Amino acid sequence: MVKDIYVNIDEKISSVKFFVDEEYCHLKIKSEEVCLNCERKPCLSFCPAGVYRLDSNGKILINYQACLECGSCRVGCPFNNILWDYPRGGFGLNYKFG
Numbered sequence: 498m499v500k501d502i503y504v505n506i507d508e509k510i511s512s513v514k515f516f517v518d519e520e521y522c523h524l525k526i527k528s529e530e531v532c533l534n535c536e537r538k539p540c541l542s543f544c545p546a547g548v549y550r551l552d553s554n555g556k557i558l559i560n561y562q563a564c565l566e567c568g569s570c571r572v573g574c575p576f577n578n579i580l581w582d583y584p585r586g587g588f589g590l591n592y593k594f595g
């Protein structure tokens with residue numbers, strides 16, 4: 498029997514437990530002006546958790562509570578315009594393996 502090697506990403510993400518820090522956002526945009534002039538806005542697509550969204554005024558919104566701490570936004574923003582850090586101690590996510 499061939500083992501199914503494909504993984505359902507949504508299923509995997511739904512098994513992650515989040516300990517949300519309601520008082521501190523560990524992701525920050527350095528300059529909103531840089532974002533307004535960023536034509537392609539790749540952050541809207543490279544984040545696996547859909548953390549970056551666009552509001553009706555073209556401003557980038559950050560839903561940091563859903564961050565999977567993959568670090569992609571450290572290297573994915575072409576203008577190095579995202580300040581990325583880990584959540585504070587005791588917060589963030591807990592992966593379930595197996």
Ligand code: SF4
Pocket residue numbers: 526531532533535537538539540541557573574575576577578579
């Ligand atoms: S990719 Fe970087 S500069 Fe462009 S919109 Fe996103 S955060 Fe802003």
Ligand code: SF4
Pocket residue numbers: 524543544545546547548563564565566567568569570571
């Ligand atoms: S670290 Fe990963 S999951 Fe978190 S905001 Fe950046 S790209 Fe998204």
